[in-house]
Amino acid sequence: MNIDTTAAQQAIGAMLAAIQVRLEEATRIARAATACAQTGSINEGVILALDIEQPIYEAGRLLDAVSLLSRLGSK
Numbered sequence: 001m002n003i004d005t006t007a008a009q010q011a012i013g014a015m016l017a018a019i020q021v022r023l024e025e026a027t028r029i030a031r032a033a034t035a036c037a038q039t040g041s042i043n044e045g046v047i048l049a050l051d052i053e054q055p056i057y058e059a060g061r062l063l064d065a066v067s068l069l070s071r072l073g074s075k
Contacts, residue, residue, distance in 0.1 A: 003073055022056070036048060
C-alpha cells in the first residue's frame with residue numbers, strides 16, 4: 001500500500017501531540033488523587049484515580065495508530 005509520506009508524517013506528529021495531551025490529563029488526575037490520599041481522603045483519591053483510565057486508553061489507541069502509520073510509511 002502506498003501512502004503519502006508527507007501526510008503520514010503530519011498525521012503522526014498530530015497524533016503524538018494528542019498522546020501528550022492525554023498523558024498530561026492523566027498526570028493531572030494522578031496528582032489530584034495523590035493529594036487526596038495524602039490528606040487522608042483515600043476514597044476520594046481512588047475515585048479520582050479511576051478517571052485516569054479513559055485518557056490512558058485513548059493514548060494507547062493513538063500510539064497504535066502511530067505505529068501502524070510508521071510501519072506503512074517505511075515500506
